[in-house]
Amino acid sequence: MSVSKAVTETMKRASWIRKMFEHGMELKKKYGEKNVYDLTLGNPMVEPPEAFKKRLLEVATMEEKGLHRYMPNVGYEDTRKAVAEALDRDFKIGLNSGHVVMTVGAASALNISVKSLVDPGDEIIIIAPFFPEYRFYAQNHGAEERIVETTSDFRLNINEIKNNLNSKTKIIILNSPNNPTGVIYSRNDYEELAQCLSDHKHSTGRTVYIVSDEPYRKIVYSDKRAPSPFEIYQNTILCSSHAKDLGIPGERIGFAVVRPGCDGEDLLINAMAFCIRTLGFVNAPAFMQRVVKTLQDETVAVEIYRKKRDRLYQALQKAGIECIMPEGAFYLFPKSPDKDDKKFVNKLAENRVLAVPGSGFGRAGHFRLSYCCDDHTIDGAVEVFEKL
Ligand SMILES: Cc1ncc(COP(=O)(O)O)c(C=O)c1O
Structure with missing residues (x-):
């Protein structure tokens, strides 16, 4: 084996990320991309402010x-x-x-x-x-x-x-x-x-x-x-x-x-x-x-994230899933109804909602939902939580 033992071991520890990703890919193949509600990634979906695009052009045309x-x-x-x-x-x-x-x-x-x-x-x-x-x-x-x-x-x-x-x-x-x-x-x-x-x-x-x-x-x-x-x-x-x-x-x-x-x-x-x-x-x-x-006082439209947070939080409450209301960032970290968070996340995946087990963040018995995703994904997840 040519790869370092330390890196090989560390990669094993991080393998749940890969597993989630692979599982998501399989589900998307099976049900179609639009029918799988992926709440795993913390990849911001709110577009940069207009001032960012304007500034890009200014910098791109600088002559110095x-x-x-x-x-x-x-x-x-x-x-x-x-x-x-x-x-x-x-x-x-x-x-x-x-x-x-x-x-x-x-x-x-x-x-x-x-x-x-x-x-x-x-x-x-x-x-x-x-x-x-x-x-x-x-x-x-x-x-x-x-x-x-x-x-x-x-x-x-x-x-x-x-x-x-x-x-x-x-x-x-x-x-x-x-x-x-x-x-x-x-x-x-x-x-x-x-x-x-x-x-x-x-x-x-x-x-x-x-x-x-x-x-x-x-x-x-x-x-x-x-x-x-x-x-x-x-x-x-x-x-x-x-x-x-x-x-x-x-x-x-x-x-x-x-x-x-x-x-x-x-x-x-x-x-x-x-x-x-x-x-x-x-x-x-x-x-x-x-x-x-020149953009130090600019921020994306946080209001968009707030609406998504509120919708998902309410859906969790209706489903009887305990969760602390987030005051910032764009994640919810509810208590898993099943003590085994991995088992519960698998159950969610069977219902085409992708989440990340809390164990990956050092707190078993919970799961993470990222709400920095499009409304279609939030709608689909809300429907599943209501059904659950
Ligand atoms: C808590 C936290 N710290 C650091 C980072 C890394 O940020 P950056 O992409 O600016 O390196 C992230 C990215 O998601 C994060 O959630």
Whole structure:
């Protein structure tokens, strides 16, 4: 066998994704594409705002020379300035372009953050239920993962986090609004966590960094913006992208932002610039950096997602399936009526609705539905839930 043992093993762990995909393909062949209701993928369906298309044309017709060359690894100064200024309008913590590294989506922001911070054997706390890629990102850089459960309503369990801190803890990855639950963590929870991490530093001398993964920051269903640990805890790196807020995940544009005054600030930013290079990203796409520079205040029509959330949520309620109402992102994470979530997901598939078992997100007994899909898919799924 020529493929690495480690990758072969990891692929086995991720095989449920492939199984779901293959199962979906079989069903689509059997019943026809239109008659299978696929709620598995978190692929944004709301089109980018008009301003995005206008800006694409503007950038495409720019006349200056050198627009497509290499650049500093951290990205263009003017784009980083625009990102810093837009974030600082919310956070008011004195951000400037020097705190921002433009990245190839949130995924690359997370990877350069982890790579810059961990030595082999250091631990990363991952909060379950979790975005499954976090485990692979930890593994990419030789870190040990430590899974900490949320409360039963998917809130941060500060006591559990506290119990899992030790002399090897280097990072806690947080994700709010959350994939897969749609929950938004509270400011109060962040304040408690910040206190707990400060106490830990006081007693052990070890800094624990929060890496706050916030690609759904603007996909929220109330008038208030989602709180962020970035505005509360000094040692935070914010990772985000325009995949969801502009609806352009395929364009791979995001950013990592280091909080001013965090421990080792200058060295950390230099390390992230170095890691974006050595991990082979080199720099974020030049064209997209220019495009998003002027779009920092634009967002897709969140109202479209809200309507889909409401329809599916009501259908689940009618079917007697317990579910927490998501406050953001575009996922529902209901309790599986069958204790065995895989069995229940198979039953849904027999009824031509494709969902993902909660086990894949580190919380068995649940399943995930993505409602970033067209209305036909939502209608079909609602019909099946009503029938069930
Ligand atoms: C929680 C979370 N983090 C990170 C990502 C990756 O985002 P990007 O496509 O910007 O790399 C996703 C994508 O679905 C996600 O759901």
